[in-house]
Amino acid sequence: MKWHYFLHLVGWAGPLIGLQWTVGWKIFRRNLRAVLVPPLVATVFFTVCDSVAVRSGIWRFDPAQILGLLVGTLPVEEMLFFLLTSLLVTQSLILLLPAGYRHPPR
Numbered sequence: 001m002k003w004h005y006f007l008h009l010v011g012w013a014g015p016l017i018g019l020q021w022t023v024g025w026k027i028f029r030r031n032l033r034a035v036l037v038p039p040l041v042a043t044v045f046f047t048v049c050d051s052v053a054v055r056s057g058i059w060r061f062d063p064a065q066i067l068g069l070l071v072g073t074l075p076v077e078e079m080l081f082f083l084l085t086s087l088l089v090t091q092s093l094i095l096l097l098p099a100g101y102r103h104p105p106r
Helices: 004-030 032-055 076-096
Strands: none
Touching: 004 032, 004 076, 032 076
């Protein structure tokens, strides 16, 4: 099933990200740069590292489990994994920070 990896990603991360935004949308809106920049940086870093690992033969992706849309040697699902995971961590940290360390909601 070509959608296997993608559906698992969206299935576990989507509801959690939705819950975080439901609870903390005012905080996230006021701290949007802090919400978006770290996950983007982490996604680029881990994408580069993962590309090196795939090219070195450390691991590979089963073509039957991915959509087949590649950026270099990586399936887009792998980059989406890095983005969603980093986003979950960043959003959790922002929600749990004491109010004095973030922009307050309006």
